[in-house]
Amino acid sequence: MLSYWRQYLAISPFYLIFIAFSFFPVFYSLYLAFQRYDGLGTKQFVGLQQFEFLWNDPVFWLSIRNTLVIWVLSTVPTLFGALVLATLLHSVRRFKGFYRIALYVPNVTSIVAVAIFFGAVFSNNFGLVNAILGTVGISPVPWLSNPWLIKLVIGLLMTWMWTGYNMIIYLAGLQAIPQSVYEAAKMDGAGPVRTFFQITIPIMRPIILFTVIVSTINGLQSFSEPQVLFASNAANANLGGPGQAGLTTLLYFYQSSFLDNDYGYGAAIVWAFFVLIIVLVVINWRIVQRGSKS
Amino acid sequence: MDLSRRGFLQAAVLTAAASGLTVACGDDSGSGGTKNGKNLTMWYWGGALSDKVVAEAKTHFSSKIKLTSASIGGDFKQKLTTTLAAGGSSVPDITGIKGEDIASFLPNADRFLDLNDLGFKKISSQYLEWKTKLAQTKDGKQIGFPIDIGPTALFYRADLFDKAGLPTDPAKVAAEAKTWDDYFALGSELKKALAGTFLVNNISSVFNIVVGQGTKRFIDENNHFIGDQDHIRAAWTTAIRPYTLGLDAKINDNTWNAAIGKNLTTELGAAWHALDIESAAPGTKGKWRVCATPGGPANQGGSYLALPKQCRNPEEAFKIISWILSPDNNAKSFTDAAIFPASPASYAMDAMTGPDAFFGGQKIIEVFGPAAEAIPVSYEAPADSAVMAPFMAELSSIEAKGKKPDDAWKDAVSQAKQIARRQGVS
Numbered sequence: 071m072l073s074y075w076r077q078y079l080a081i082s083p084f085y086l087i088f089i090a091f092s093f094f095p096v097f098y099s100l101y102l103a104f105q106r107y108d109g110l111g112t113k114q115f116v117g118l119q120q121f122e123f124l125w126n127d128p129v130f131w132l133s134i135r136n137t138l139v140i141w142v143l144s145t146v147p148t149l150f151g152a153l154v155l156a157t158l159l160h161s162v163r164r165f166k167g168f169y170r171i172a173l174y175v176p177n178v179t180s181i182v183a184v185a186i187f188f189g190a191v192f193s194n195n196f197g198l199v200n201a202i203l204g205t206v207g208i209s210p211v212p213w214l215s216n217p218w219l220i221k222l223v224i225g226l227l228m229t230w231m232w233t234g235y236n237m238i239i240y241l242a243g244l245q246a247i248p249q250s251v252y253e254a255a256k257m258d259g260a261g262p263v264r265t266f267f268q269i270t271i272p273i274m275r276p277i278i279l280f281t282v283i284v285s286t287i288n289g290l291q292s293f294s295e296p297q298v299l300f301a302s303n304a305a306n307a308n309l310g311g312p313g314q315a316g317l318t319t320l321l322y323f324y325q326s327s328f329l330d331n332d333y334g335y336g337a338a339i340v341w342a343f344f345v346l347i348i349v350l351v352v353i354n355w356r357i358v359q360r361g362s363k364s
Numbered sequence: 365m366d367l368s369r370r371g372f373l374q375a376a377v378l379t380a381a382a383s384g385l386t387v388a389c390g391d392d393s394g395s396g397g398t399k400n401g402k403n404l405t406m407w408y409w410g411g412a413l414s415d416k417v418v419a420e421a422k423t424h425f426s427s428k429i430k431l432t433s434a435s436i437g438g439d440f441k442q443k444l445t446t447t448l449a450a451g452g453s454s455v456p457d458i459t460g461i462k463g464e465d466i467a468s469f470l471p472n473a474d475r476f477l478d479l480n481d482l483g484f485k486k487i488s489s490q491y492l493e494w495k496t497k498l499a500q501t502k503d504g505k506q507i508g509f510p511i512d513i514g515p516t517a518l519f520y521r522a523d524l525f526d527k528a529g530l531p532t533d534p535a536k537v538a539a540e541a542k543t544w545d546d547y548f549a550l551g552s553e554l555k556k557a558l559a560g561t562f563l564v565n566n567i568s569s570v571f572n573i574v575v576g577q578g579t580k581r582f583i584d585e586n587n588h589f590i591g592d593q594d595h596i597r598a599a600w601t602t603a604i605r606p607y608t609l610g611l612d613a614k615i616n617d618n619t620w621n622a623a624i625g626k627n628l629t630t631e632l633g634a635a636w637h638a639l640d641i642e643s644a645a646p647g648t649k650g651k652w653r654v655c656a657t658p659g660g661p662a663n664q665g666g667s668y669l670a671l672p673k674q675c676r677n678p679e680e681a682f683k684i685i686s687w688i689l690s691p692d693n694n695a696k697s698f699t700d701a702a703i704f705p706a707s708p709a710s711y712a713m714d715a716m717t718g719p720d721a722f723f724g725g726q727k728i729i730e731v732f733g734p735a736a737e738a739i740p741v742s743y744e745a746p747a748d749s750a751v752m753a754p755f756m757a758e759l760s761s762i763e764a765k766g767k768k769p770d771d772a773w774k775d776a777v778s779q780a781k782q783i784a785r786r787q788g789v790s
Contacts, residue, residue, distance in 0.1 A: 108472070109446075110469075120786075123782065127782060194619055196623070215763070217764065217765055310757075311616070311760075311764075312616040313760060313767070314757050314760075314761070328439065329749075330750035330753075330787070332786060
């Protein structure tokens, strides 16, 4: 063990930085969840009080609901769209590289720029979408004030950003499927739709599960999208949009900790959220287990 | 795996750099150093101070002090809080504090120097008393030097008023819109004459101003929650009126800029709001006028400069901030960056009494000056803005979802109570 010290030394920078900037803060936040702390003054131990507040806080539950709805509204179309696009791209013969880059670009675009752009496009009174609807005689749709439409716009934004990313992963999976399998299916008289559902999807299963888990993690962490779409300032202290319909859990955590100076409560929010994510991971895992048995 | 000498050296250098980084972050010393430093740093955000005046300050004090200023972007309060909590030499010697954040810094006043010890007491009469008081602890410690204020007024479209057959002269409009009820009656007339126009952009902004017109807010000086009492209920009822009368444009997203030159006939806001209107609707130049806020003036925004405890040269730093914020330089800051001074002496200076072309040549200081001095003093508790947030959120729920105002009130009060309890308010 000790004779490898040079190797351990060589890999140590990552671990040192990890301990300082990830490991320590995680456990410090757990410690904070049991304190009342305004960021500068003395910390006061309050036991489980923060969690008791949390349990009785309707805004917290609202934020959980919002997060889950936005997650479903973004993950389902993202993964479905990515699979369709990947299949199409797989069969394309020319300009493959161009399509790949074009579809991947949204993922590397600054999320703030995208959110500002979506805010302008879906603006209630003067947005592009409503202007186009207006030309065909449809009255303006309140995209950014109706509670459901707010979630839809955020979901759409996330779909737009992440479809290309998942598509690349699916494309890699598709390219690994041997051509002979398809040829055999063709010989048996299977059409393209049947081939897709009975050959492509079952073989891609582990890759799809991987993207589901990655999308779960990404989707539950939605923060910047509503934060930028519904920015607050001195004149408008509104966070999470009208009726707090776009208030995700992480945005509520941010509001409690950094706007209300309630760091203990903020820590309690993220730890409760952590428990929720664990539950979702267990459900995910169960589904995977069942799949491998059958 | 075989490690070459070069690889080993690189790894060693990286490790040393990484550990140096962690050590630097844990460093908590530096606060006990000498108190006659020559290099001072100043933090503020874009637009908080006039860059011209700051540049002049640098040359004015260059014989004794090298002043370095940094314009900090992003969430300023957050950056200041973490830097103060970490301590060390990265804490600025002079820092700005936003008006809406000052109350939350007061419980930790020991992190700042008492400006009264440095001579603020002698010159404090030059600054508005209510503004000075908001940066004072209960035992009289002054942590903030007032930069600017945001006295509110009613901005209105004189051309649209004229079209609707209403008076356009500021004095007459002010008389017609003396109380909130008068103002809403005016709005109903406007709406009748000009279909498709609205009086207010949203009802949260009305609520915000009505609360600011009172002498009590959400938490009293004995740390009791009073957000469910009559004065807040009255402000709530006033805010609901334009909604029920159909005078509310319900703009809660960032389409305000697009609406401002088109279907809004009036706008309630602070002095700095004039710049927002001007930049959002340059085409309406000359059509706007300003008059007194219905129901009396309130304050919105306006910031402070403070000296953290770690300040390396308190005496010189105080000289610098009192120079930057002297009435003369405040008047300059107003012409340069539309920063409305907290020093009444500035209001009579040439820089501020000129006619404003955007407002059709109106001398707007004649509206904002008296408003500034008439703003009521109210106690603002550290948790005040946190407790106010659910009221704003519920008002937007009424606009967005058509939630019943009475249900919204009940929910707002119960949420506000819970936030108050969380923050240690009884």
